[in-house]
Amino acid sequence: ELERSNWTKTAAVEAEAVASISCSGHGRAFLDGLLGVDGKPVCECNSCFKGPDCSDPIPNCEVDADSGDPMFLEPFWLKHAASSSLVLPGWHRMSYEFEGGSLISEELKNHIRRLHSVVGNANTDGRFIIFGAGATQLLNAAVHALSSDHDGDAPSSSPSRVVASIPYYPVYREQTEFFKSEAYRFHGDTMSMKNEMDYLSSNYIELVTSPNNPDGQLKKAVLGGASVKTIHDLAYYWPHFTAIPAPADEDLMIFTVSKLTGHAGSRFGWAIVKDEAIYQRMSTYMSLSTYGVPRETQLRVLKLLKAVLEGEGKEMFEFGYKTMANRWRKLRKIFSASRRFSLQDLDHQYCSFSKKIRGPSPAFAWMKCEREEDKECFQVVKSTANVSGRHGSLFGSESRYVRLSLVKSQDDFNLLLERMEALVQQEPHNKKIQQGNERNASMTFGFGHHFLQHPDLVSYINSYKSMDEDM
Numbered sequence: 001e002l003e004r005s006n007w008t009k010t011a012a013v014e015a016e017a018v019a020s021i022s023c024s025g026h027g028r029a030f031l032d033g034l035l036g037v038d039g040k041p042v043c044e045c046n047s048c049f050k051g052p053d054c055s056d057p058i059p060n061c062e063v064d065a066d067s068g069d070p071m072f073l074e075p076f077w078l079k080h081a082a083s084s085s086l087v088l089p090g091w092h093r094m095s096y097e098f099e100g101g102s103l104i105s106e107e108l109k110n111h112i113r114r115l116h117s118v119v120g121n122a123n124t125d126g127r128f129i130i131f132g133a134g135a136t137q138l139l140n141a142a143v144h145a146l147s148s149d150h151d152g153d154a155p156s157s158s159p160s161r162v163v164a165s166i167p168y169y170p171v172y173r174e175q176t177e178f179f180k181s182e183a184y185r186f187h188g189d190t191m192s193m194k195n196e197m198d199y200l201s202s203n204y205i206e207l208v209t210s211p212n213n214p215d216g217q218l219k220k221a222v223l224g225g226a227s228v229k230t231i232h233d234l235a236y237y238w239p240h241f242t243a244i245p246a247p248a249d250e251d252l253m254i255f256t257v258s259k260l261t262g263h264a265g266s267r268f269g270w271a272i273v274k275d276e277a278i279y280q281r282m283s284t285y286m287s288l289s290t291y292g293v294p295r296e297t298q299l300r301v302l303k304l305l306k307a308v309l310e311g312e313g314k315e316m317f318e319f320g321y322k323t324m325a326n327r328w329r330k331l332r333k334i335f336s337a338s339r340r341f342s343l344q345d346l347d348h349q350y351c352s353f354s355k356k357i358r359g360p361s362p363a364f365a366w367m368k369c370e371r372e373e374d375k376e377c378f379q380v381v382k383s384t385a386n387v388s389g390r391h392g393s394l395f396g397s398e399s400r401y402v403r404l405s406l407v408k409s410q411d412d413f414n415l416l417l418e419r420m421e422a423l424v425q426q427e428p429h430n431k432k433i434q435q436g437n438e439r440n441a442s443m444t445f446g447f448g449h450h451f452l453q454h455p456d457l458v459s460y461i462n463s464y465k466s467m468d469e470d471m
């Protein structure tokens with residue numbers, strides 16, 4: 001049928017040509033990017049950089065520490081271009097369905113099971129696995145499936161109450177309220193529920209996030225009893241962000257490739273479900289909302305997991321952990337000199353994956369403004385450091401908290417660190433110490449590597465710089 005056997009050549013040449021466009025290590029050109037006057041895709045610069053090759057820093061620009069965009073893993077994928085790239089022919093899985101009417105790649109499912117068994121972070125034996133467009137879609141599918149109102153069920157007198165412990169991931173409330181279902185309502189904090197649970201007339205759906213977004217703590221369900229169902233959001237239960245004390249073995253667990261490999265844009269997550277009826281309800285939800293996850297996405301994730309599983313995942317998790325642990329250590333060092341701001345406390349813990357006690361490496365800093373007058377911490381950080389975090393009140397907490405994202409690119413993190421260092425140095429007791437201290441904030445900005453030309457090399461070296469903590 002095919003004219004030639006080397007039909008992948010033009011695609012490969014095209015992909016490599018785009019990859020070789022230099023954006024000074026502060027940006028990237030993509031195959032589907034806008035074309036410049038020379039007919040080549042233009043560089044898309046990291047924030048706070050501009051210019052045709054992203055080499056110009058934008059002075060005093062706003063540092064965005066808001067989103068949890070997990071770009072910290074990009075250098076790993078640049079290094080593993082060969083094992084993670086694939087060819088997508090025009091006829092790849094055009095059908096609505098896989099063989100037998102399934103919407104799911106069995107091979108991908110097998111790889112997910114293998115990954116959990118290698119990492120030891122979840123028990124998948126005898127469980128059902130369902131795919132979704134990120135954890136975001138699966139969260140709502142799970143709330144839907146666990147809510148009281150179903151054909152065949154006795155009609156319940158009130159909607160299921162969706163609860164989470166403060167501070168909680170804001171999307172739980174936003175999504176539950178957005179869908180305005182008759183079957184469930186967001187009901188706020190689990191702690192306030194604990195004493196006043198109305199067991200007789202209400203069912204509860206408790207969302208448990210472990211490790212937690214925003215504070216990185218490992219969490220357990222708070223409520224219990226026959227009228228409570230739980231959803232465990234384990235988006236961050238990977239060695240990048242936490243020690244893995246034991247495999248999770250919950251009724252309904254949600255994972256996402258976003259925080260595992262960093263491919264947030266692929267929109268891929270999976271749920272591991274014990275109960276067949278719940279699995280069926282979630283499957284119906286997927287059928288009626290999107291008819292499953294795009295086959296292109298499933299193919300890509302399969303390729304990525306194969307690359308991760310080479311060498312039993314050691315290399316990616318080592319890179320991820322070292323990067324996050326270093327970022328946390330640097331930030332903590334800066335804040336240790338502060339009386340005005342504090343960070344959450346995280347313990348060292350035994351990790352069954354790395355088989356040792358390891359230090360914390362959270363995805364976010366949960367920062368508190370300690371001064372009585374600094375009630376609006378978001379504003380304090382915004383106006384004094386020009387850093388925009390995420391407002392504590394969105395997590396159900398006081399406004400004297402703000403969340404800072406630590407998972408973005410190395411450029412983003414370097415800028416955040418520089419600004420936080422300057423912020424802490426402004427404190428009266430530090431100003432005295434600072435005199436005669438030749439440490440200049442711009443040293444942390446990371447422009448010292450302009451002479452290195454190849455963009456892949458630059459960001460890889462940058463990310464591996466000063467990595468002294470072992471797995």
Ligand SMILES: Cc1ncc(COP(=O)(O)O)c(C=O)c1O
Nearest residue numbers: 068134135136169213235256258
């Ligand atoms: C706790 C938690 N759950 C779910 C998600 C969403 O993940 P996904 O990109 O798979 O939709 C996030 C993303 O930040 C998260 O922090």
